[in-house]
Amino acid sequence: MRHLRLVPDVTTFDFFKHWRLWLGISVLAIVLAMVSFGVRGLNFGIDFRGGTTIRTQSAEPIDVAEYRAAMTTLGLGDVSITEIFDPNFGPDQNVASVRIQAQNEVEAVSQSTIEAVEAALMEVAPDIEFVSVESVGPKVSGELIQTAALAVALAIGTVLIYIWLRFEWQFAVGAVVALVHDVLLTIGVFSEVQLQFDLTTIAALLTIVGYSLNDTVVVFDRVRENLIKYKQRPLKEVLNLSINETLSRTIMTSLTTLLALFALFALGGDVIRGFVFAMIWGIFVGTYSSIFVASALLLKFGVKRDWSKPEVDKEARKKSGGASV
Missing domain, CATH: 1.20.1640.10 (Multidrug efflux transporter AcrB transmembrane domain)
Incomplete structure (x- = not known):
């Protein structure tokens, strides 16, 4: 052999x-x-920069420009929006990551701010789902x-x-x-x-x-x-x-x-x-x-x-x- x-x-x-x-x-x-x-x-990821990451999913294709435009009125400063591609996702699984950095030494983005972000994104994509929310303070x-x-x-x-x-x-x-x-x-x-x-x-x-x-x-x-x-x-x-x-x-x-x-x-x-x-x-x-x-x-x-x-x-x-x- x-x-x-x-x-x-x-x-x-x-x-x-x-x-x-x-x-x-x-x-x-x-x-x-x-x-x-x-x-x-x-x-640096959210672990090292501090802030909040919101993971979204919708059946409609993601338009990062529209997502960002919907959030400009909230006055959150630098917001990172990234579409996530994965071969395991189905055709109706359009996933994005919305990262909001911690500001002014605040331990984490407040719940009211998170709700405002979710409401703004729902105007762009009514069927959007918020899969997870993770927060880490600057300290x-x-x-x-x-x-x-x-x-x-x-x-x-x-x-x-x-x-x-x-x-x-x-x-x-x-x-x-x-x-x-x-x-x-x-x-x-x-x-x-x-x-x-x-x-x-x-x-x-x-x-x-x-x-x-x-x-x-x-x-x-x-x-x-x-x-x-x-x-x-x-x-x-x-x-x-x-x-x-x-x-x-x-x-x-x-x-x-x-x-x-x-x-x-x-x-x-x-x-x-x-x-x-x-x-x-x-x-x-x-x-x-x-x-x-x-x-x-x-x-x-x-x-x-x-x-x-x-x-x-x-x-x-x-x-x-x-x-x-």
Whole structure:
């Protein structure tokens, strides 16, 4: 019986032929991401901006201009109206999201204001239904931003300590720089395409940190084993060998995860679309950074070659016919 193989059993790709170029590309990408963040900012969701989001549904097609014109007389300031498209919606399901930002430090838009908005929209679409109303105050949203940033920082800091204790400081630096690289590029992409950035996106960032770390640790484990096994080989050869040996696992894991994520992105609806998009992007950038950032930095910093590992020595003694104690 023949098994499907996306990657040959033995590969000899030279991942470090242009490692300085890859690091330069990563640095440039981070700079561009930060410029985009500084110029365009993030499209914060209601979780972080505060205010009220009203989700509507009607059988009639949505005319965003008419919706906005109907609400101009209410004096609510900046109101965001977005038509939501989803392949799961039927022909008579026309869904829109009306977002009203909190104003003047008011904890949430008052009930009377919500009723006035609903009455104004009913004049445009008499059959309109108000599916849900969500409110978040400015104070709560500010605390959420601080807590989210702290969560990401603590996750990366914990990774630094974990890798440092398990391996060496060179491994820890490479792994943490790769994680920061992934997080910053994800923020940059959200800034550039202006996808909604909310609490689910923070969950996606933490998941990306975990996924990227797992991929990096798998490669680093193999690197450490091969450094013990091939003590006379140059570090560049050992790194290339280790990545080639784990390449099949990396590609299969990434592809199977992407299959599920693409299905969720196409059919999961708009509620989780930002989360899924961040995860898809994170799979690509996390796999890239494990090889071309974390491992490349390990090559740059170097690493000691005098570890001892009883399991490897025992295996060597068995092969040489010696007895183990």
